[in-house]
């Protein structure tokens with residue numbers, strides 16, 4: 174997988190609402206109803222990550238979930254990060 178340039182990252186971010194680039198990752202914070210909802214969505218995301226063999230850095234505090242994506246294999250952002258971000262949006266938006 175090829176590392177994306179800053180311009181390519183900027184362009185790809187336009188397709189995923191609420192995601193931004195910071196310090197080597199693309200990231201977004203989510204807030205859900207309660208812990209049960211949050212963890213259930215995390216479980217669904219986890220299965221999708223296994224399918225894509227691409228895994229998030231994430232932090233959960235009660236009903237808050239912050240997800241940071243990067244490709245540690247290449248030390249940057251790749252298309253894999255944007256593919257996973259789009260899948261996460263589908264799961265979160267129940268599509």
Ligand SMILES: C[C@H](O)[C@H](O)[C@H]1CNC2=NC(N)=NC(=O)C2=N1
Pocket residue numbers: 226227228229242243244245246247
């Ligand atoms: C060996 C294994 O396939 C790789 O380490 C995969 C697994 N999941 C991964 N997840 C993420 N986010 N970045 C990677 O570079 C990555 N690499």
